Amino acid sequence: MGTVRFGDVYLGGSSATVGKKEMAGPLREWFDLHEEDEYFGMPTFEQAESEMVRRNLAHLFEKMNLKDEDVGVLLGGDLLNQCTGTSFGIKSHSIPFLGLYGACSTIAEGLLVGSMLVQGGFVPSAVAMASSHYCTAERQYRFPPEYGNQRPPTAQYTVTGAGAFYLTRVPSPIRIAEGIIGRIVDGGITDANNMGAAMAPAAADTILRYFGESGRRPEEFDAIVTGDLGREGLELVQELVHQGGLEIAPRHMDGGLLIFDLKKQDMHCGGSGCGCLSTVLGGYLVKRMRAGELKRILAVGTGALLNASTPLQKLSIPGIAHAVCLEAV
Amino acid sequence: MGTVRFGDVYLGGSSATVGKKEMAGPLREWFDLHEEDEYFGMPTFEQAESEMVRRNLAHLFEKMNLKDEDVGVLLGGDLLNQCTGTSFGIKSHSIPFLGLYGACSTIAEGLLVGSMLVQGGFVPSAVAMASSHYCTAERQYRFPPEYGNQRPPTAQYTVTGAGAFYLTRVPSPIRIAEGIIGRIVDGGITDANNMGAAMAPAAADTILRYFGESGRRPEEFDAIVTGDLGREGLELVQELVHQGGLEIAPRHMDGGLLIFDLKKQDMHCGGSGCGCLSTVLGGYLVKRMRAGELKRILAVGTGALLNASTPLQKLSIPGIAHAVCLEAV
Numbered sequence: 001m002g003t004v005r006f007g008d009v010y011l012g013g014s015s016a017t018v019g020k021k022e023m024a025g026p027l028r029e030w031f032d033l034h035e036e037d038e039y040f041g042m043p044t045f046e047q048a049e050s051e052m053v054r055r056n057l058a059h060l061f062e063k064m065n066l067k068d069e070d071v072g073v074l075l076g077g078d079l080l081n082q083c084t085g086t087s088f089g090i091k092s093h094s095i096p097f098l099g100l101y102g103a104c105s106t107i108a109e110g111l112l113v114g115s116m117l118v119q120g121g122f123v124p125s126a127v128a129m130a131s132s133h134y135c136t137a138e139r140q141y142r143f144p145p146e147y148g149n150q151r152p153p154t155a156q157y158t159v160t161g162a163g164a165f166y167l168t169r170v171p172s173p174i175r176i177a178e179g180i181i182g183r184i185v186d187g188g189i190t191d192a193n194n195m196g197a198a199m200a201p202a203a204a205d206t207i208l209r210y211f212g213e214s215g216r217r218p219e220e221f222d223a224i225v226t227g228d229l230g231r232e233g234l235e236l237v238q239e240l241v242h243q244g245g246l247e248i249a250p251r252h253m254d255g256g257l258l259i260f261d262l263k264k265q266d267m268h269c270g271g272s273g274c275g276c277l278s279t280v281l282g283g284y285l286v287k288r289m290r291a292g293e294l295k296r297i298l299a300v301g302t303g304a305l306l307n308a309s310t311p312l313q314k315l316s317i318p319g320i321a322h323a324v325c326l327e328a329v
Numbered sequence: 330m331g332t333v334r335f336g337d338v339y340l341g342g343s344s345a346t347v348g349k350k351e352m353a354g355p356l357r358e359w360f361d362l363h364e365e366d367e368y369f370g371m372p373t374f375e376q377a378e379s380e381m382v383r384r385n386l387a388h389l390f391e392k393m394n395l396k397d398e399d400v401g402v403l404l405g406g407d408l409l410n411q412c413t414g415t416s417f418g419i420k421s422h423s424i425p426f427l428g429l430y431g432a433c434s435t436i437a438e439g440l441l442v443g444s445m446l447v448q449g450g451f452v453p454s455a456v457a458m459a460s461s462h463y464c465t466a467e468r469q470y471r472f473p474p475e476y477g478n479q480r481p482p483t484a485q486y487t488v489t490g491a492g493a494f495y496l497t498r499v500p501s502p503i504r505i506a507e508g509i510i511g512r513i514v515d516g517g518i519t520d521a522n523n524m525g526a527a528m529a530p531a532a533a534d535t536i537l538r539y540f541g542e543s544g545r546r547p548e549e550f551d552a553i554v555t556g557d558l559g560r561e562g563l564e565l566v567q568e569l570v571h572q573g574g575l576e577i578a579p580r581h582m583d584g585g586l587l588i589f590d591l592k593k594q595d596m597h598c599g600g601s602g603c604g605c606l607s608t609v610l611g612g613y614l615v616k617r618m619r620a621g622e623l624k625r626i627l628a629v630g631t632g633a634l635l636n637a638s639t640p641l642q643k644l645s646i647p648g649i650a651h652a653v654c655l656e657a658v
Contacts, residue, residue, distance in 0.1 A: 001398065001401060002425035044642050047644075069330065072331075073331075081411070082410070082432065082636035084636050088639070090513065091513045094512055097649060099430040099438070099634075101428040101430040116449055117449075120445055123330075180425075181426070181427060182425065182426065305412075305428075318416055
């Protein structure tokens with residue numbers, strides 16, 4: 001249970017905005033906008049994240065020639081406490097808004113819920129969006145970046161990035177074909193510096209359920225892209241899926257490994273954050289789909305459902321993963 | 330834009346669990362469960378909130394004779410950073426989960442999205458839920474309760490409560506008839522101790538849009554119930570709606586004023602929090618509907634989209650309000 005099918009939901013367009021480190025990575029040519037200043041010209045990192053969200057949505061509107069009244073609903077969220085990155089970033093718009101929280105799986109959750117609302121005829125169109133910022137995430141979950149604290153090898157680097165996707169019933173070259181709503185899976189991991197291991201069991205659960213319920217096989221996909229499992233989580237999810245009787249390794253990629261060059265950039269286990277899959281999918285993958293290089297992909301957003309207090313209270317880190325299947329038509 | 334209609338979505342049942350102060354208030358006889366211990370037997374307040382969520386959902390399952398496989402999707406959230414009250418409260422269940430964040434409007438958002446998913450045929454049934462706990466909210470947004478800090482007269486008291494609602498296509502005495510997705514409205518309020526004023530403009534926007542788009546009139550409703558505007562916000566929203574050309578005062582109630590006796594209980598402007606409307610609606614109002622005393626109500630969840638940092642960064646407090654119309658059939 002959890003697999004949902006759509007017939008007439010199309011990706012009208014997307015926009016991806018990133019920061020300096022992401023722009024120095026291998027996907028630099030694919031992003032729509034970037035900013036060298038970590039503050040995005042604002043007085044605080046939190047306001048910087050909202051400014052990034054605002055600019056990215058403005059760019060999508062410009063690209064697609066959209067006005068507020070053309071968007072039936074905005075759906076989105078981020079990693080900031082009470083999702084203020086998104087709410088402050090969009091508050092100048094007069095558009096119905098549904099706030100979502102799925103940690104780093106949020107963009108997949110937004111695409112999934114947005115597609116259901118469009119397919120169900122409740123709204124004519126939707127924009128799904130998610131963001132993260134290295135400096136806000138560090139000081140909220142771990143330490144202020146100014147401390148320069150040491151990071152263990154399993155740590156990941158939160159992507160500074162915002163992605164937005166316009167969903168519509170107007171036919172376009174990419175269709176949101178189906179998706180699956182994730183379940184919470186708690187693998188018992190308590191190390192807040194090992195998000196890959198915390199999220200891998202949920203990713204494996206979603207992937208196995210999706211292939212079990214949809215009747216599809218991994219070979220039908222040009223890419224199965226997890227959001228931000230990083231190097232540690234990548235191997236774990238392949239192993240867990242293998243134990244479940246499926247092989248995804250030949251076509252499995254991870255957003256956290258695509259966005260940075262781990263040989264040249266000091267990013268430990270790779271990128272993470274809501275902005276990771278949002279920008280890798282919205283900037284890179286959908287453009288490769290439009291270019292005809294990828295026909296069908298499964299985007300699996302992966303989220304770790306902790307906050308700054310739960311590991312201090314010795315609680316384990318539950319994970320969740322939502323997935324959407326995008327097809328070139 | 331934003332109004333959505335349902336034809337075949339029914340409220341199969343609900344459950345409401347509260348704490349000691351709520352049980353000492355005027356609605357005491359209507360709640361399903363209560364707990365005198367603020368810790369709900371757990372070592373921390375945050376774990377207490379999750380335990381309350383867990384017990385309340387377990388009670389709904391027991392009342393309705395539900396198993397995990399009978400629920401197509403759980404939708405919910407709370408006020409804790411990264412919505413851990415909900416995710417830790419439900420993690421023992423194996424049910425597809427969509428995390429929502431709408432601050433104190435979350436239960437209305439959950440009922441709205443859940444009804445769209447059920448009506449659209451994407452899931453056979455859904456549970457919408459939301460919670461808050463006085464002690465977690467105080468220490469997260471303001472000061473640890475142990476400090477005993479003074480609260481200004483406009484302050485509200487966060488309800489310790491959890492509500493859960495089972496949505497199904499199986500006919501039952503109450504129907505979720507329609508709803509409206511709220512927009513963010515920022516009235517420029519910067520006082521984090523005056524949530525009623527911060528949320529009133531969004532509530533008025535949603536109420537005016539709903540009546541404008543649906544073609545209904547306030548007189549068709551036995552009650553128009555805002556979530557948690559409190560005494561200050563109640564007057565403001567009536568005035569703003571009046572300026573918009575509608576009169577709701579004769580049938581307007583507020584969850585924050587229903588749940589506590591402001592003459593006897595020292596609650597300043599009234600109750601607030603995700604748990605306020607969740608328990609007033611799920612415990613009190615729907616039972617009065619079942620008893621035939623209320624035929625049609627509009628439940629307007631009201632949320633303030635701040636976090637602990639945004640007022641310190643001198644940012645204003647945007648509000649949002651989602652509404653659902655429930656009808657006795």
